[in-house]
Amino acid sequence: AIQLTQSPSSLSASVGDRVTITCRASQGISSALAWYQQKPGKAPKLLIYDASSLESGVPSRFSGSGSGTDFTLTISSLQPEDFATYYCQQFNSYSYTFGQGTKLEIK
């Protein structure tokens, strides 16, 4: 199965900061990658699909890039509601795997 490794596992940042989370696949997955945001006690929420397509209704401060094995999620200017855990996930091949998550905390 394709493994997805996110870095960092946790991150402390301040409101207004620019933040980048990376996701590396164990083999090439083209652009078949999505990003999700999860807050405590809630279901994940789709942010980005096809590596760089912004889901409708998601603020434009979120962006995704990459293809092949290396991907990034960038938040251009952190807002208080962005503190959450973020997961990448691949659709290139079964089984569909998720990264281990990146917890974004307030500094």
Add this chain to the structure above:
Amino acid sequence: QVTLRESGPALVKPTQTLTLTCTFSGFSLSTSGMCVSWIRQPPGKALEWLARIDWDDDKYYSTSLKTRLTISKDTSKNQVVLTMTNMDPVDTATYYCARIRVGGDYTPVAFDIWGQGTMVTVSS
């Protein structure tokens, strides 16, 4: 408006079989391109994909769990059912169902709508 809701027992005993139901609205699993998956999340841990069922009744399972999982649908009731056999305490998790968005060629691109999840504890 698309919604999904999971239901099932909150507590099961080791070795028992778990049956979960996903009841959805706002779309039909008889429509070409529609797919639903199950995903779980142990407390404090990452998400794990379990299974998928498509409008044409194609089914796909996690490689590591495929011997224990069965997914099925009842189109008339707008329901997807997941059974997992031989439950173990390590299967304690919140179980989610989610709709899969597909691209123009029916290639999956995202889990776009999720249910709220149902917590299942495995304990004697």
